[in-house]
Amino acid sequence: MSKDLPLFYVPELNSERFQYLVGDEATHGIRVLRLEVDDEILITDGRGRMSSGVIASKSKRSLDFELLEDLEPEHKEPGFHLAIAPTKNMDRLEFCVEKCIEIGLGKLSLVICQNSERRQVRVDRLQKIAISAMKQSRAAFLPDISEPLPISDFISHERSEDLFIAHCRTGEREFLKSNSSPACLLIGPEGDFTESEIEEAVANGAKPVHLGPKRLRTETAAIVGCTLMNL
Template identity: 40%
Template sequence: MHLFYTPDITTETYTLSEDESKHSIRVLRLQEGDEINLVDGKGSFYTAQIKTANPKKCVLQVINKAPDFGKRSFYVHVAVAPTKNLDRMEWFVEKAVEVGIEEISFLLCDRSERKNINIERLEKIAVSAMKQAVKAYLPQLNGMQAFPSFIQQVDAANTYIAHLENHDRTLLSQVHLSQKICILIGPEGDFSVKEIELAYGRGIKPVTLGTSRLRTETAALVACHTVNLLHELKSVLP
């Protein structure tokens, strides 16, 4: 399947960008009459036919549009403090998009070793992962935000903080799932005591991801997968 990301598609005739045109005609060797698929990142999946096989301006004719393609009945939001090694955050974004996620936020915490991120690069990775997984929805990626400010904006009743302090914590797999859930994942040195207390003060509940001590990016992906799996089981079990 040849899948292209076309976020600005609005009409039944569409011209690929010069880079995408070159890729489709020179690299993939597609010809007039060949069919390709398009996604706009907003939920629409298109089938289109090549009308003009020009390597600089490849013109397409949309022949079918499937709205709400793969739309889910739940919403997964993971907020994570980026690791010092950005490659590990890029890995998380890629895998989370493949598994299924609606929103990713990046937290600036007391113990954060990384103070900034390249959101444009992460968005490109997310687009690539969306195409790889044949999804029509591109997750929302939010730039760095200070932890105290971020937790003031979330719905505390459906937000959980995964920390390593020796407190009473519920296994994430045992929480009562809502349709929209946010999981907070701390930096490599964990959330500070002050941050945990701030979260508790907002009504955010503590969870654990299990007995293993996980790397930040692994914990974030485990949280994402766990919520996805719980919703899938919920949909098939009586």
């Protein structure tokens, strides 16, 4: 797979020979990349499919392409699930989401905690950032991003993945290490989880962990945790 070819996200990608780019993807191809007929491109549906194609025709608002062949994705689907309390500053959360997806993120959940300073999040904005990060990292899997929900509701859900909770309070905690099986890491707000939230998580199977000797910002902790889980 050529690393020089531009990658486009087409969620409706199918087996038809001729398909098209519209919306933001078409705008990027026409106005930014200035693609012309016969230029080669890569296309992904965000669900693991990666294909090559060539521009067949163009207009002011759309690009038609001919589907050539399916390719083997460079990266496997990430098994890491991040559950994070949104930061007060949205720029920090957006930066965190971008970097975690570039590193390797399979799913993102937003949890509201007692100490949360932000309870409303524009998930549509995060989804656009996720698409951009997926393309930047040449990945074929777009992480699912869920609407914010109370941490108690999130913790009580049945899951097949291992659950870890990173916190700065006293008590026995292990250093977070790479996990061979699917795993979810809980990262709290700037004021950390409360004792009762930690106790509830542990009661529901979560393992307390730390990310090193220093106290980290929420977004930094998430990026460090994501990196450790992808080693």
